[in-house]
Amino acid sequence: MQYAHPGLANPEYYVPGLPTDYVAQRYGIDPNEIAKLGSAENPYGASPMARQAVADALDRLHLYPSWTAEPLREKIAEVYGYEPNQVICGAGETEIISLIIRAFCEPGGRILMPGPCFPIYHLFAEAEGRVPVLAYEATDRQTMALDVDTYIEAITNDTRIVFITNPHSPSGTWTSEADVRRIIEAAPNALVVLDEAYVHYSETEGYIHLANEYEHVAVLRTFSKVYGLAGLRIGFGVAPANVVDALLAIKTTWNMGQLQIAGAIAALDDHAHLDRTIETIVTGRAYAQERFAELDRFRMVPDSRSNFFLIEILDPETDSTKVFNGLLERGVIVKDGSVSFRGLEKRFLRSDANFKEKMDRLVDGLADLPAGQDSP
């Protein structure tokens, strides 16, 4: 078999957070007793307004949707101060990330990303024969935040795409607008992609306006998180029209179905759902921080502005895989850093912020793990 490039002979795939049913069956636990804290989903479920709009759209299932998802582009343009031709919609942000990699970096070209980072950036780059450059030196090991000066040093003349994730992933830490602008201005020859998947949990408006100010900036958002529509698959990007034109040319023609378009338009007006989700996450995050003070073998990496946070293992006798498995046996699903994030190694896990009772399950589960050995 002749592949387009050798990387496809033995590809690496995304490792998602474990599903509830799998853990319930494997460990014989009632599914209702499982704390699912590994996929950063919405604890309240989908936006009720989106659910209604999706139900109403069933009557249109036999009709082809607009191939550009035009009604949704118009809505997004209106909400965020853009023109519809500056908006691209996709089956989740992940589809748009893949389109950007194909359209703005040639095979063999270099794509800069923080190390560790959201794995889709490097997995797609490799699957498309591009070269991901993970700037591990740009992660401050104490705060796990992006060190902007070091990140800027990693930008070279032949860097074609520069990813910024804000809130940062996997730490959830925040990068200021001035620092984001410094990165953008240090990369005039690249397309700078600002991934704002979790921006609502920062309780700011984010920096979506920056794609209107620079010719080489795209800002991406998703409906999978605060709108609770991870299962519907909707994301979007705003960028200069010539950037969007190229993405339209390579996307699958009808990449957005009737249900996605209808659900997303309605979700953008569901302020009540948005507000209560943000309130719950912010409260749960602060509560988890308080409760972590009780633990001496684990530390919550502070200052997350997202709906997840890192847990650092302080006990040298154990590691993230042992802790991950011990929590699973106690009905708590998190992410094993060493499996889910390239370069994070065995000292970290990532947990969602969620309802207080779920945070109790996490902290109580960690406290219950026997010191320095595999869980019983």
Ligand SMILES: Cc1ncc(COP(=O)(O)O)c(C=O)c1O
């Ligand atoms: C940093 C980051 N960006 C983008 C996404 C993409 O989400 P989706 O494809 O569901 O829109 C995720 C999902 O986990 C993420 O963590």
